[in-house]
Amino acid sequence: xxxxxxxxxxxxxxxxxxxxxxxxxxxxxxxxxxxxxxxxxxxxxxxxxxxxxxxxxxxxxxxxxxxxxxxxxxxxxxxxxxxxxxxxxxxxxxxxxxxxxxxxxxxxxxxxxxxxxxxxxxxxxxxxxxxxxxxxxxxxxxxxxxxxxxxxxxxxxxxxxxxxxxxxxxxxxxxxxxxxxxxxxxxxxxxxxxxxxxxxxxxxxxxxxxxxxxxxxxxxxxxxxxxxxxxxxxxxxxxxxxxxxxxxxxxxxxxxxxxxxxxxxxxxxxxxxxxxxxxxxxxx
Amino acid sequence: xxxxxxxxxxxxxxxxxxxxxxxxxxxxxxxxxxxxxxxxxxxxxxxxxxxxxxxxxxxxxxxxxxxxxxxxxxxxxxxxxxxxxxxxxxxxxxxxxxxxxxxxxxxxxxxxxxxxxxxxxxxxxxxxxxxxxxxxxxxxxxxxxxxxxxxxxxxxxxxxxxxxxxxxxxxxxxxxxxxxxxxxxxxxxxxxxxxxxxxxxxxxxxxxxxxxxxxxxxxxxxxxxxxxxxxxxxxxxxxxxxxxxxxxxxxxxxxxxxxxxxxxxxxxxxxxxx
Numbered sequence: 001x002x003x004x005x006x007x008x009x010x011x012x013x014x015x016x017x018x019x020x021x022x023x024x025x026x027x028x029x030x031x032x033x034x035x036x037x038x039x040x041x042x043x044x045x046x047x048x049x050x051x052x053x054x055x056x057x058x059x060x061x062x063x064x065x066x067x068x069x070x071x072x073x074x075x076x077x078x079x080x081x082x083x084x085x086x087x088x089x090x091x092x093x094x095x096x097x098x099x100x101x102x103x104x105x106x107x108x109x110x111x112x113x114x115x116x117x118x119x120x121x122x123x124x125x126x127x128x129x130x131x132x133x134x135x136x137x138x139x140x141x142x143x144x145x146x147x148x149x150x151x152x153x154x155x156x157x158x159x160x161x162x163x164x165x166x167x168x169x170x171x172x173x174x175x176x177x178x179x180x181x182x183x184x185x186x187x188x189x190x191x192x193x194x195x196x197x198x199x200x201x202x203x204x205x206x207x208x209x210x211x212x213x214x215x216x217x218x219x220x221x222x223x224x225x226x227x228x229x230x231x232x233x234x235x236x237x238x239x240x241x242x243x244x245x246x247x248x249x250x251x252x253x254x255x256x257x258x259x260x261x262x263x264x265x266x267x268x269x270x271x272x273x274x275x276x277x278x279x280x281x282x283x284x
Numbered sequence: 285x286x287x288x289x290x291x292x293x294x295x296x297x298x299x300x301x302x303x304x305x306x307x308x309x310x311x312x313x314x315x316x317x318x319x320x321x322x323x324x325x326x327x328x329x330x331x332x333x334x335x336x337x338x339x340x341x342x343x344x345x346x347x348x349x350x351x352x353x354x355x356x357x358x359x360x361x362x363x364x365x366x367x368x369x370x371x372x373x374x375x376x377x378x379x380x381x382x383x384x385x386x387x388x389x390x391x392x393x394x395x396x397x398x399x400x401x402x403x404x405x406x407x408x409x410x411x412x413x414x415x416x417x418x419x420x421x422x423x424x425x426x427x428x429x430x431x432x433x434x435x436x437x438x439x440x441x442x443x444x445x446x447x448x449x450x451x452x453x454x455x456x457x458x459x460x461x462x463x464x465x466x467x468x469x470x471x472x473x474x475x476x477x478x479x480x481x482x483x484x485x486x487x488x489x490x491x492x493x494x495x496x497x498x499x500x501x502x503x504x505x506x507x508x509x510x511x512x513x514x515x516x517x518x519x520x521x522x523x524x525x526x527x528x529x530x531x532x533x534x535x536x537x538x539x540x541x542x543x544x545x546x547x548x549x550x551x552x553x554x555x556x557x558x
Contacts, residue, residue, distance in 0.1 A: 036367060153387035158377045161367055168335050168356040169378060169433060216413040218368045219387075 016127030028229025044201025045098030420451025
């Protein structure tokens with residue numbers, strides 16, 4: 001029991017754990033829609049775009065959230081509009097917009113080397129730096145995302161399933177997609193401190209695809225994916241504390257191990273079913 | 285009676301490629317209209333223009349009222365069959381989401397969805413994942429989603445593609461029943477024989493409207509050849525019409541060796557002949 005409670009005497013661990021649980025659950029919840037829309041790369045890409053905005057904000061001496069939020073929202077809208085209004089596919093649009101943004105961040109860092117150290121935390125995640133302001137931002141984004149998903153559940157489901165047909169049935173798909181892109185950008189910005197730019201993509205994708213292996217029900221996928229994200233956030237924090245590795249990496253590694261277990265379990269079940277269902281021919 | 289939808293001089297293209305030109309079409313209440321034509325003739329584009337998913341480059345499309353209820357059954361190929369939804373969940377998507385802000389359906393909404401599924405004889409499959417249904421059952425699930433919205437116009441894009449003959453007959457049977465009850469139906473199909481047997485008004489389309497009217501008048505060798513740019517045989521017996529494209533004159537049948545005398549054709553002989 002001491003092993004479980006001991007880390008909580010440190011304020012950084014308490015703050016970090018609250019943030020990791022909320023961010024883990026939130027990323028996994030939003031990730032369900034991302035995976036089902038075949039846009040798994042967007043989390044990875046947008047987090048890189050946000051990094052560019054964060055660097056610009058640092059140089060211009062703006063607040064981190066001001067730079068990251070405006071940059072992230074612009075990148076999300078640019079990707080959304082490029083996909084809607086041109087024949088360019090989503091992955092290509094994400095690649096162009098976000099890599100260019102990340103490249104800008106890298107270029108600025110290499111030009112002003114003196115602060116490169118502080119961006120290691122943004123790249124790889126660092127729970128030590130989670131402040132009450134960060135937690136307030138994460139709580140706000142969690143409430144906003146949950147509100148949107150709860151009250152627009154059916155519209156989001158239909159838009160994700162088939163955008164064009166949803167439009168015919170009166171679903172305001174342009175509005176829904178725009179809001180979803182903005183919420184996604186907000187989630188990524190809120191998650192940067194805990195997961196790190198390089199790990200957010202996995203935190204968005206791995207829990208939903210793990211649960212997707214085990215269920216064919218959309219609402220169960222949402223509930224279990226969120227629980228898996230939150231629980232791996234909590235356990236990942238302990239791993240990070242005791243093994244002394246970055247929080248983002250420990251959470252994503254844990255999620256990946258669970259994905260492998262689920263994959264193995266499903267393969268075994270399928271094999272057993274095939275053996276049961278294969279007819280045996282012989283003398284009757 | 286005013287048409288529900290009226291197209292006047294509509295033209296549409298993708299970039300410099302012209303897909304539709306000079307389309308004049310009226311869809312009156314209670315009509316059952318089938319669009320036929322070769323692949324690339326602009327059938328799906330025309331449906332999407334009517335559904336306002338596309339905007340015409342020229343001409344105009346008028347609806348009798350802006351709030352005209354139109355529902356759409358897309359081509360079965362456009363559906364993501366791995367998406368985690370059951371048949372009932374697909375049907376519930378068709379309901380007006382503004383009537384219920386909660387994520388879960390009301391009892392009466394589930395009851396309505398179940399009634400329609402039962403009517404289409406797939407009520408017992410409501411809880412099944414859509415991937416686990418046959419082609420005909422899948423098509424009926426999407427038809428049920430369209431019907432749950434209580435449409436004035438039902439638009440279907442190739443509703444019988446990928447389903448067996450019996451299921452196709454079944455789908456056309458349901459559409460005929462719905463039309464008899466007063467629903468206006470517009471569909472595209474590649475199945476000319478089904479269209480001849482079930483659809484009272486056919487529009488032959490190949491970028492322009494080649495001809496339109498009852499299949500008894502429209503399905504002639506001349507009009508079909510003009511529409512499809514190929515030779516057709518039309519056989520009429522009693523009230524039935526059978527349409528068949530004339531087989532290609534360069535069939536392998538004429539030149540393959542006799543199966544008994546010359547042995548079974550092997551890869552080499554076929555390649556040499558072709």
